[in-house]
Amino acid sequence: MTQRVGGVRIENLKKQYGQGANAFLALKDVNMQVAPGEVVGLIGPSGSGKSTLLKCLGAIIDPTEGVMMLGDQVIYDNGWKVRDLRALRRDKIGFVFQSPYLIPFLDVVDNVALLPMLAGVPNGEARQKAMHLLEALDVAHRAQAMPSQLSGGEQQRVAIARGLVNRPPIILADEPTAPLDSERALAVIRILNDMAREYETAIIVVTHDEKIIPTFRRIYHIRDGITYEEAGQGRPIN
């Protein structure tokens, strides 16, 4: 198990694509802070820099300037970065996508257990951890099923379990409720809130979904590469 570090902090983050006359500043000034156990929304129109921010946070692309920290660990500081980004993604960042993107040739339990296995956890132990999460997300009864045999909601819950299984300090959820109806979308947000509290994970949900936006206590708007913090309604989910 990786050592826990809490929350995420981003200061003055910039990302520039291209050089010289072709230079384009996708992120101009991004500042964010998400506490452990907190779920925040990230909202913005197309082309505002959401995807670029998500890729920077996910250690997929390098920022150009600024500071990114996971708890007390600096992962990027004005040109300096953690050397093994692959291990960082595996151990400290969870991903939940708009489409679940489960591995189609692995059954549900192995889809979830794959991450700890990649980190060197023995197969039996990894499957045990996966089963605990699947039980918590109420999909343990489909543990032996293949992804193609699951409903959309079940697939998304399995994807959440995969994002959580290594107990990362941060989960990046990219439009996780887009393909779901209101009821299932709210169910997913409830699960994310429960899991954030239980595992002390900071969750950033990128969304356009009007159904779930009122549930966030805090929201970050991003416009032209600049983030603006706003208090959310924090509407309870029944």
Next chain:
Amino acid sequence: MINLASRDILHSWGKFIFTGMGLGLLIGVTLVMAGVYRGLVSDGKSLLDNSGADIWVVQQDTLGPYAEPSSLNDDVYRGLLGIPGVEQASNITYLTMQVRHHDKDIRVMVVGIAPGVAGKTPGWPRFLVAGRHITRSHYEAVVDIATGLQLGDKITLRRNQYTVVGLTRRMVSSGGDPMVFIPLKDAQEAQFLKNNEAIWLDRRKTQANPEFNRPNVPGLLEAVLASKTSNLSVNSVLVTLKEGVDPAQVINTIERWKYLTAYGRAEMEEILVGKMISTSARQIAMFLVILAVVSAAIVAFIIYTLTMDKIREIAVLKLIGTRNFTIAAMIVQQSVVLGIIGFVVGKITSSFSAPYFPKYVLIMPEDSIMGFIAVMIICILASLVAIRMALRVDPAEAVGG
């Protein structure tokens, strides 16, 4: 760690099996091509083995009797029997021709064998699978079963009919034509027999020649005419040696005193394999190279396509921290499994189809092993293209945007 390759194969086993079967047919054709070459060599060697000779004596300065025409007088063998070390010397003729059976023409090599003892006299069929050996001086034949003839069948050679009294197996010419053994005298006649019109014209010319038709020399014309319709030539004399005799010494003696050319087993094999079938062998080698290249290209294309189908999964795997080695191993393992399925299908296909080819196809175990190793190497090399593509997949593709 779970094996991603095996899970993917089990998940889409139908796709792998059918792709492997397609590949297998290509591998099967490649194995058959190798078998055709081996069959050519085997036919050449079996021709030598079946003759039972240690030395082939032929017309001076020729590569006969298989590679070039050779003509010897049929009493040469008497002189050869007197050479120290020679145990048996036996006349033989070879003639490739079409044999008529009912309405069907069969291409065969007609072998004229001198009277002797089966299993002892060189040139005789070494074993029979049915019937008996030739016991009469005329009009009996022992045939290879590849002719499709049965015991008791009648075949027509020139103007005579022969009864099949025995069947043998794997007695073929270097070109793969099945052999028909007939008595030497009949074969000599068949070899040089002219048609009736030609004989009649020849007789008239001879009768009209005052040198041969002298009223005061009775019997001269008949003797000349008789000499023109009989043939005293054979193609070769097959010689066997006594135990422990050096063939080189006997060959030296024959060539020095008899004004003939003699070949030992190794030289005759070189003539057959090295000279007669070398062009065919090179032709087949070219086919093999082309087939290997085509197979490699197809395997590479299949593996590349299979990997392309998994771009999104590979992007997700990379995003969640899967090592490049694990992804590369998955692709290589799938390629190797595809190769194994293909080889098994190819081996079964080639083994079952080989007997149906008109010429002998010999698939040697060592060729199969070499083929398997080549398939594995091709599969591994072919997977490199897909691995290169997979390792260039950006994890960001899983995120989109």
